[in-house]
Amino acid sequence: MKIIKVKQNSQEVDRICARGVAPTEEIHQKVKKILEDVRTGGMAKAVEYAQKFDGLQGKKLSVSESQIAKLADKVSPTLAKALRQAIKNAVAFHQHELNDLKGFSFQGKNGEVLGQRIRPMRRVGLYVPGGAAVYPSTVIMNAVPALVAGVDEIVVTTPAKDGIHPSVAFVLRELGISEVYHIGGAQAIALLAYGAKGVEPVDKIVGPGNVFAAIAKKEVFGVVDIDMIAGPSEILVLADSSADPDFVAADLLSQAEHGSGFEAALCITDNMDTAKMISECVDEQVERSLKKELLEKVLENFGRILVVKDWFDGVAIANRIAPEHLEIMTREAEELSQSIVNAGAVFIGPWSSEPVGDYFAGPDHVLPTNGTARFSSPLGVYDFVKRMSVIQYSQKAILKNGKAIAEMANTEGFFHHAQAVLKRL
Numbered sequence: 068m069k070i071i072k073v074k075q076n077s078q079e080v081d082r083i084c085a086r087g088v089a090p091t092e093e094i095h096q097k098v099k100k101i102l103e104d105v106r107t108g109g110m111a112k113a114v115e116y117a118q119k120f121d122g123l124q125g126k127k128l129s130v131s132e133s134q135i136a137k138l139a140d141k142v143s144p145t146l147a148k149a150l151r152q153a154i155k156n157a158v159a160f161h162q163h164e165l166n167d168l169k170g171f172s173f174q175g176k177n178g179e180v181l182g183q184r185i186r187p188m189r190r191v192g193l194y195v196p197g198g199a200a201v202y203p204s205t206v207i208m209n210a211v212p213a214l215v216a217g218v219d220e221i222v223v224t225t226p227a228k229d230g231i232h233p234s235v236a237f238v239l240r241e242l243g244i245s246e247v248y249h250i251g252g253a254q255a256i257a258l259l260a261y262g263a264k265g266v267e268p269v270d271k272i273v274g275p276g277n278v279f280a281a282i283a284k285k286e287v288f289g290v291v292d293i294d295m296i297a298g299p300s301e302i303l304v305l306a307d308s309s310a311d312p313d314f315v316a317a318d319l320l321s322q323a324e325h326g327s328g329f330e331a332a333l334c335i336t337d338n339m340d341t342a343k344m345i346s347e348c349v350d351e352q353v354e355r356s357l358k359k360e361l362l363e364k365v366l367e368n369f370g371r372i373l374v375v376k377d378w379f380d381g382v383a384i385a386n387r388i389a390p391e392h393l394e395i396m397t398r399e400a401e402e403l404s405q406s407i408v409n410a411g412a413v414f415i416g417p418w419s420s421e422p423v424g425d426y427f428a429g430p431d432h433v434l435p436t437n438g439t440a441r442f443s444s445p446l447g448v449y450d451f452v453k454r455m456s457v458i459q460y461s462q463k464a465i466l467k468n469g470k471a472i473a474e475m476a477n478t479e480g481f482f483h484h485a486q487a488v489l490k491r492l
């Protein structure tokens with residue numbers, strides 16, 4: 068793995084910060100064409116694309132409840148237990164988010180009541196990736212916050228080259244999700260956003276995916292809401308000489324293996340010897356891996372060990388990179404974590420390996436990538452609710468404030484606004 072000495076403003080840091088910002092024009096045009104084709108061509112086009120790209124056999128996108136049940140029964144008892152526990156942990160975590168979603172109301176001096184109410188969205192679409200891997204864990208991470216929020220209708224789309232995987236079916240059944248379509252990529256996003264015969268459009272699309280899904284979501288924003296750009300997985304490990312290089316290497320490769328080819332596996336260290344040891348461990352683990360070719364491609368692209376002069380520079384660079392996952396394996400890791408402001412999730416200390424968060428701990432694994440952790444948050448219950456203002460004026464309040472309101476309206480040239488208020492005085 069390449070080792071590079073860097074400062075805060077080095078070219079290599081700039082290159083990493085610009086990752087994924089500009090996908091090729093070719094990909095952009097392709098996504099736009101698919102979206103437009105499905106918008107205008109409806110179900111027939113969606114089926115055509117799903118057959119071409121998503122392994123759909125036959126002409127039916129929808130997966131029936133009985134198919135889901137049959138597949139779900141194939142899951143082994145030990146996996147069933149693990150998946151059930153992961154669901155429990157996610158529910159427990161997301162329920163805490165409800166504490167910040169209570170709304171409020173208060174009474175003003177003249178008896179007027181003002182407030183904010185929180186309402187769940189009615190119908191949401193969950194994108195569950197499935198091109199290069201199967202993601203039962205992502206069904207959990209997408210669906211649990213939606214269920215905790217109280218969303219009425221949940222729709223899942225997922226590509227599945229070899230049909231819906233039993234583990235995915237198991238989680239769908241466990242969570243009571245029955246509207247499922249065998250379709251992925253940009254065509255799935257189009258189906259969710261625009262609808263088609265037999266498929267009602269959704270209000271919001273959430274969930275991670277490769278560049279095709281991520282760009283498509285960006286394109287349909289405005290027709291529907293979206294959660295964030297949750298593209299190819301990324302990890303940045305901060306490691307000093309106290310870190311176990313074998314752990315660091317293993318964690319780096321855990322994200323490089325996702326399979327879209329656009330993932331990032333980065334490390335920052337303040338120690339050249341540590342850098343060399345981590346690099347050797349990565350090379351050894353890659354050499355032994357069955358996914359050697361894939362890992363080499365990802366590491367060539369965005370696999371780097373950056374050596375900094377001190378942690379002041381190290382933290383500044385980490386905050387510029389704003390990675391999806393940030394692991395800290397240094398002395399005083401908790402203290403160092405307090406300086407981190409931009410990351411999707413922070414994993415503190417040697418036992419908090421990234422896959423703990425991918426599968427089990429409870430916090431959501433749908434996280435912002437490509438530096439968007441500067442302004443986006445993990446998927447949460449808050450993504451599935453809206454806020455609504457409430458104004459309940461009293462007669463006393465309108466009598467007191469009516470003239471002031473009318474004057475403001477007249478200033479804006481809005482005679483009828485003024486009249487509406489003056490009539491009540």
Ligand SMILES: NC(=O)C1=CN([C@@H]2O[C@H](COP(=O)(O)OP(=O)(O)OC[C@H]3O[C@@H](n4cnc5c(N)ncnc54)[C@H](O)[C@@H]3O)[C@@H](O)[C@H]2O)C=CC1
Nearest residue numbers: 196197198199226251252275276277299300325327433434
């Ligand atoms: N940021 C996050 O929170 C998370 C990110 N991920 C990331 O999601 C990604 C999943 O990627 P995939 O396995 O590929 O599954 P995917 O479901 O996102 O993409 C597969 C689909 O992409 C479309 N596609 C592929 N090649 C195409 C082409 N040449 N033209 C048009 N469409 C094409 C097809 O419709 C295919 O079914 C990985 O990069 C993984 O790292 C996964 C989980 C969480």
Ligand SMILES: N[C@@H](Cc1c[nH]c[nH+]1)C(=O)O
Nearest residue numbers: 204300301425432433434
């Ligand atoms: N690491 C993925 C999530 C994942 C699911 N399964 C394995 N990993 C992410 O980007 O969050």
Ligand SMILES: [Zn+2]
Nearest residue numbers: 300321322425
């Ligand atoms: Zn992962």
